[in-house]
Amino acid sequence: FEHLMFGGSVNVPNFDEKMALDLKHTQSFETYLEHEKEIKAKFWKYADIDIDDPMIDQSLRYNIYQLHQSGANDEKRHIAAKGISGEGYEGHYFWDTEAYMLPFFILTHPKQAKSLLMYRYHTLDEARLEAHNLGVSRGAKIPWRTINGKESSPYYPAGSAQVHINSDIAHAIKTYYYATRDDQFMAEFGLEILLETAIFLLEYGHFNDQGFHLYGVTGPDEYTAIVNDNYYTNKMAQAHFSFTYDYVTKHYDKAHQVLEKLSISVEDLTMMKKASDEMTLLIDQHKKIIKQDQSFMDKKELDIQSIPKDHFPLLLNYHPLHIYKHQVLKQADTMVALVFLNDVEKTLYQNTxxxxxxxxxxxSSLSKCIYGISAYHLGLHELAYEYFKYVATLDLEDRKKYTRYGLHAANLGGSYLMLAYGLFGIRMKEILHLEPAYQKEFKTASIHITYHQKNIHISLKDSKITLTSDGPIELMVYGKHVLVEASYTFGVKVN
Amino acid sequence: FEHLMFGGSVNVPNFDEKMALDLKHTQSFETYLEHEKEIKAKFWKYADIDIDDPMIDQSLRYNIYQLHQSGANDEKRHIAAKGISGEGYEGHYFWDTEAYMLPFFILTHPKQAKSLLMYRYHTLDEARLEAHNLGVSRGAKIPWRTINGKESSPYYPAGSAQVHINSDIAHAIKTYYYATRDDQFMAEFGLEILLETAIFLLEYGHFNDQGFHLYGVTGPDEYTAIVNDNYYTNKMAQAHFSFTYDYVTKHYDKAHQVLEKLSISVEDLTMMKKASDEMTLLIDQHKKIIKQDQSFMDKKELDIQSIPKDHFPLLLNYHPLHIYKHQVLKQADTMVALVFLNDVEKTLYQNTxxxxxxxxxxxSSLSKCIYGISAYHLGLHELAYEYFKYVATLDLEDRKKYTRYGLHAANLGGSYLMLAYGLFGIRMKEILHLEPAYQKEFKTASIHITYHQKNIHISLKDSKITLTSDGPIELMVYGKHVLVEASYTFGVKVN
Structure with a gap:
């Protein structure tokens, strides 16, 4: 099995030597068993969660265990859309890993998170070739679908066109960095990925009188393809550009070597800053709704309630032209930006x-967890609970009748995020943000996380949150800055 | 060979009987030779042209002879993109026939023009199925690429998405009708095609506060795919809707049977009229330029002069995403509407x-003839002449280095249109329109046409036009209504 996995992985130097070494070091079953027990104990020590709904509790624990078991054990491998549980998506890696699964690893096993990010570093040369393939002479374009680092999307409108993956990876790096302050990773690997993926987007887009634009892209919603100024893509690119610019500015002593290596000039960085400042973010000012892209809200309406149940998923039953010209989403799109970046005021958030x-x-199984987290944010706890149950048990209950092709790995991560981002309102910023959601369905819940190398336990009991840490930790609680020495208790804010 | 052709054609009832009959009636070589001579003599009698530039004269005569020889000898067959001269495009039929070749047949051999239109009638059921395939429950969608009437486009963004083909066929029917007043064809066949193709577009598009829209379409320019409110598509649909509505209204006694057969109601016709009246036709009011579509003019610029010669055609050298997000055209797009409908005032025409x-x-070889005709219209006779030479000799001189795959049949027709539409300014409206272009390159030129069953000869000599007709004919000459008994001479207007 190990051998098969390597067959599809990126090039591993001295592969034969490694195999030989492994064989030489073969030990008894008991030794391996002990080793495995240690690994599992460590996993649960840092990752365990608890929630007073047996079905959700059991499901979430199953889900994170499956993430742990998903086969990404070294830097040459990533997590496939189905992990190693089935043949769906042929073992390919997507944005699913960084966008939906990685936060779990950052919060519980940062070393494994780093290892996953390293996969993108090791495949950066292939991403550079892909940039060329897309007509961009500089930078790198992370493949939408790959194993060995080469783009393998069979259908570019819902594949290569999803240039947001560059910023998804950048967001993951930023999040990892915020949670770990791992400047060594940044100097050696992270910054290079950030810069190369940013330069691609900068060249892919263009400025005009109205600002910086990204045209000819597909956002997360694959039922709306090849559009202009997709909000998610632009918003994430803005965060990508601005974080990269700021990081370089603050760490210029180390960054300048990376810039030189990549032939990225001060002018490039200035343009990056300008693109960030002038990024097009479309809002219908009259309706106070974020526009998914330049034309989505002007498209023909489609009453999805009136479509027969057996005509879903639409992509298997309708021509893409029919789907694309209607106001219909496969999955959360704009809302993903609102969940990840969490910086939109409430009316706009609610209307959107x-x-x-x-x-x-x-x-898509990447949808309900996002809407669920948003629902918690908006105080719609009944809807959030309904979605929480759904996403937690999506595979265990085979709700999509697709689990025979493998587990929905992004949703495994997404179900965890419903607890971490949704219920506890965790966000990984320069310091840890906490905005636990007001809700009535759970009396108790708890989560173990690691932040700034501190082991932290956060628990909910009767509308009170208690946080304990094995060392001093800075927090932002409902927008209020708090320095916690060992423990801190506060009430859940009522919406 | 005949047999092979039938293999790929639409279903022919009693095929074996027909073959048997043919064999039974086999006659001597001399008899066939005489028959063929008669056909050719008749062809030249009604179609011959003359122009005082030996290269263009010879080329044009070669081109129209090739159109004549292109294999569409009965209603079950159309003209392939390469005629029967080569294997390019695998013998498939496109809009090329109606948009670029049919005007030649209407003006010279209206019976053959009718036969070509009948092919669309005989394949209307397949077009109805294709409408369903595209998610539209009513009407018919003419396939972009077909032999047997079924859509055979391998790549829908530059295939099925070109819904303008419905209106291209409608325009051809209208033009044929204007030139022939063949009400019997209309009542039995033409109106059914007009209505079914119009109903499809009506359902494909949608109304909003700003008017009627056609979203998710590709115009003639295949370097700009899946866009909203493509001007050509909308303008042609408007003409399609309005002609259909007017025809039904004027001929309701016969039309109502067709309406009943197709279950098209008065409400449908009212919506068709409304869609025509409220059709979205985008114009940049500041720059006074017609917008190719909702976003073309906002896209990134591409300096095509700076692209190495061996990188053309772009579609073979660049990723579609690169091409689509730039302001670059494969071929004339908006200008095709201006040439076909010819109703845009001069400043807007010139700027566009x-x-x-x-x-x-x-x-694309469908481009220069359109720009050439426009150039004549605008008085840019030097440029027009340059393009005329190019399109006339495109295959004879193998200018695209592609003639080994077969003749560019649309351009064969296009080269004829440079003479008919360009130099003589012919347009087929309810009466024959003539607006000969001011130019200096040709001293003499002449063309034979048939209009309203009259055989007409139009000749240019020293900036004077002489028209002779074998019966009374109404004309519109430079916007002036003229009734000609047998001959009429007028001067070419100086721009």
């Missing part, structure tokens, strides 16, 4: 949520 | 011409 939820089929 | 010509690669 209402508008797109009504038009979303959830034909 | 300038804007798009600069951005057009002419990677």
């Amino acid at each position: 949520f209402d508008y797109y939820l009504k038009r979303t089929t959830h034909d | 011409f300038d804007y798009y010509l600069k951005r057009t690669t002419h990677d």
Whole structure:
């Protein structure tokens, strides 16, 4: 099995030697068993969660165990869309890993998170070739679908066109960095990925009188393809550009070597800053709704309630032209940006949520966890609970009737995020942010996380949150800065 | 060979009987030779042209002879993109026939024009299925690429998405009807095609506060795919809707049977009229330029002069995403509407011409004849002459180095249109329109046409036009209504 996995992985130097070494060091079953027990104990020590709903509790623990077991044990391998549990998506890696699964690893096993990010570093040369393939002479374009680092999407409108993956990886690096302050990783690897993926986007897009634009892209919603100024793509690119610019500025002593290596000039960085400042973020000012892209809200309406149940998922039953010209989403799109970046004021957030939820089929398993987290943010705890149950048990209950092709690995991560981002309102910023959601369905819940090398336990009991840490930790609680020495208790804010 | 052709054609009832009959009636070589001579003599009698530039004269005569020889000898067959001269495009039929070749047949051999239109009638059921395939429950969608009437496009963004083909066929029917007044054809066949193709577009598009829209379409320019409110598509649909509505209204006694057969209601017709009246036709009011579509003019610029010669055609050298997000055209797009419908005032025409010509690669052979005709219209006779030479000799001189795959049949027709539409300014409206172009390159030129069953000869000599007709004919000459008994002479207007 190990051998098969390597067959599809990136090039591993001295492969034969490694195999030989492994064989030479073969030990008794008991030794391996002990080793495995240690690994599992360590896994649960840092990752365990608890919630007073047996079904969700059991499911979440199953889900994170499956993430742990998903086969990404070294830097040459990533996590496939189905982990190693089935043949769906042929073992390919997508944005699913960084966007939906990685936060779990950052919060519980940062070393494994780093290892996953290193996969992108090791395949950066292939991503550079892909940039060329897309007509961009500089930078790197992370493949939408790959094993060995080469783009393997069979259908570019819902594949290569999803240039947001560059910023998804950048967001993952930023998040990892915020949670770990791992400047060594940044200097040696992270910054190079950030810069190369940013330069690609900078060249792919263009400025005009109205600002910086990214045209000819597909956002997360694959039922709306090849559009202009997709909000998610632009918003994530803005964060990508601005974080990269700021990081370089603050760490210029180390960064300048990376810049030289990549032939990235001060002018390039200035343009990056300008693109970030002038990024096009479309909002319908009259309706106070974020526009998914330049034309989504002007498209023909489609009443998804009136479509027969057996016509879903739409992509298997309708021509793409039919799907693309309607106001219909496969999955959360704009809302992903609102969940990841969490910097939109409430009315706009609420209106945007209402508008797109009504038009979303959830034909993708990457959808409901995002809407669920948003629902917690908005105080819609009943809806959030309904979605929480759904995403937690998606595979155990085979809710999509697709689990025979393998587990929905992104949703495994997504179900964890419903607890971490949704219920506890965790966000990984320069310091740890906490905005636990007001809700009535759970009396108790708890989560173990690691932040700034501190082991932290956060528990909910009767609308009170208690955080304990094995060392001093800075927090932002409902926008209030708090320095915690060992423990801190506060009440859940009522919406 | 005949047998092979039938192999790929639409279903022919009693095929074996027909073969048997043919064999039974086999006659001597001399008899066939005489028959063929008669056919050729008749062809030249009604189609011959003359122009005082030996190269263009010879080339044009070669081109129209090739159109005549292109294999469409009965209603079950159309003209392939390469006629029967080569294997390019695998013998498939496109809009090329109606848009670029049919005007030649209407003007010279209206019966053959009717036969070509009948092919669309005989394949209307397949077009109805294709409408369903595209998610539209009513009407018919003419396939972009077909032999047997079924859509055979391998790549829908530059295939099925070109819904303008419905209106291209409608325009051809209208033009045929204007030139022939063949009400019997209309009542029995033409109106059914017009209505079914119109209903498809009506359902494909949608109304909003700003008017009627056609989203998710590709115009003639295949370097700009899946866009909203493509001007050509909308303008042609508008003409399609309005002609259909008017025809039904004027001929309701016969039309109502067709309406009943197709279950098309008065409400449908009212919506068709409304869609025509409220059709979205985008114009940049500041720059006074027609917008190719909702976003073309906002896209990134591409300096096509700076692209190495061996990187053309772009579609063979660049990723579609690279091509689509730039302001670059494979071929004339908006200008095709201006040439076909010819109802745009001069400043807008000139600005639009300038804007798009600069951005057009002419990677398609359907491009230069359109720009050439426009150039004549605008008085740019030197440029027009240059293009005329190019399109006339495109295959004879193998200018695209592609003639080994077969003749460029659309351009064969296009080269004829440079003479008919360009130099003589012919347009087929309810009466024959003539607006000969001011130019200096040709001293003499002449053309035979048939209009309203009259055989007409139009000749240019020293800036004077003489028209002779074998019966009374109404004309519109430079916007002036003229009734000609047998002959009429007028001067070419100086721009």
